[in-house]
Amino acid sequence: RGKRAFIAGVADDNGYGWAIAKALAASGAEILVGTWVPALNIFETSLRRGKFDESRKLPDGSLMEIVKVYPLDAVYDSPEDVPEDVKTNKRYAGSSNWTVKEAAELVKKEYGSIDILVHSLANGPEVTKPLLETSRSGYLAAISASSYSFVSLLKHFLPIMNPGGASISLTYIASERTIPGYGGGMSSAKAALESDTKVLAFEAGRKGKIRVNTISAGPLGSRAAKAIGFIEKMIEYSYVNAPLQKELLADEVGNTAAFLVSPLASAITGSTVYVDNGLNTMGLAV
Ligand code: NAD
Numbered sequence: 001r002g003k004r005a006f007i008a009g010v011a012d013d014n015g016y017g018w019a020i021a022k023a024l025a026a027s028g029a030e031i032l033v034g035t036w037v038p039a040l041n042i043f044e045t046s047l048r049r050g051k052f053d054e055s056r057k058l059p060d061g062s063l064m065e066i067v068k069v070y071p072l073d074a075v076y077d078s079p080e081d082v083p084e085d086v087k088t089n090k091r092y093a094g095s096s097n098w099t100v101k102e103a104a105e106l107v108k109k110e111y112g113s114i115d116i117l118v119h120s121l122a123n124g125p126e127v128t129k130p131l132l133e134t135s136r137s138g139y140l141a142a143i144s145a146s147s148y149s150f151v152s153l154l155k156h157f158l159p160i161m162n163p164g165g166a167s168i169s170l171t172y173i174a175s176e177r178t179i180p181g182y183g184g185g186m187s188s189a190k191a192a193l194e195s196d197t198k199v200l201a202f203e204a205g206r207k208g209k210i211r212v213n214t215i216s217a218g219p220l221g222s223r224a225a226k227a228i229g230f231i232e233k234m235i236e237y238s239y240v241n242a243p244l245q246k247e248l249l250a251d252e253v254g255n256t257a258a259f260l261v262s263p264l265a266s267a268i269t270g271s272t273v274y275v276d277n278g279l280n281t282m283g284l285a286v
Pocket of ligand 1: 008010011012015016036037039074120121122123172218220221223224225
């Protein structure tokens with residue numbers, strides 16, 4: 001049987017989640033995605049109308065098939081956690097079962113099990129503010145959407161993950177080196193995500209024979225990255241200063257994810273793997 005993957009955090013064809021979905025599809029996996037509720041409508045409509053057909057092309061010429069799109073809001077674990085104003089918001093009211101627990105239950109009901117869990121989402125409402133100007137609620141929101149969301153996803157999907165399976169998340173070097181401009185507690189959220197990768201690798205390894213790794217990716221002009229405001233500068237900085245002076249392609253991150261969740265990486269767990277043209281190794285910009 002081929003593997004089945006659930007990829008949380010795909011809402012267009014520009015981000016890392018999409019590239020990971022493609023790389024997994026190319027390796028023969030069945031693709032389920034979790035899409036943020038407010039972005040669901042436009043994503044499904046664009047998908048249906050063929051807007052992504054060009055970027056659905058796999059190396060063998062076939063088109064990636066997304067077998068199901070699940071609405072998801074990873075800041076809520078179960079219906080009791082959803083505040084009234086969100087529940088009644090018209091972008092949310094049109095969908096159902098989008099808390100993490102409900103999404104996992106629905107996947108279990110419809111597909112039984114998965115082999116691969118991908119977390120490719122982040123959100124920091126105050127990302128453009130320096131840490132010193134970040135509010136408590138902004139900081140906690142960044143952690144909730146970008147770090148605890150992974151703990152919650154793994155917790156709820158682990159019971160339906162087949163032993164030998166693996167999970168992947170996406171992190172950024174701002175967790176360990178100062179990147180001015182990556183604010184709002186997002187650097188803190190990535191530090192938490194990387195630390196949690198180790199602890200969760202131990203717990204999920206022992207509990208379910210599941211591997212847990214994170215990819216520290218270089219800059220990509222995704223929708224989320226554009227919201228931060230200086231992504232073009234980061235891409236240029238990387239191009240000038242990294243050991244490999246080439247554009248970083250989302251597919252290179254996708255391919256690494258496909259490797260890390262495959263049996264080729266069967267002894268790799270708890271790791272932060274850099275896919276950044278080597279930029280993280282530099283100590284001096286030249
Ligand atoms: P993206 O916009 O493609 O992905 C972010 C996704 O998160 C979006 O689809 C958005 O709808 C979703 N999302 C936000 N809040 C959510 C929530 N509460 N519930 C469910 N989904 C939610 O952008 P991307 O840059 O590809 O981001 C994917 C991951 O890669 C993130 O973890 C990001 O921090 C990480 N990353 C990005 C870069 C970069 O330069 N783009 C670099 C390193 C790491």
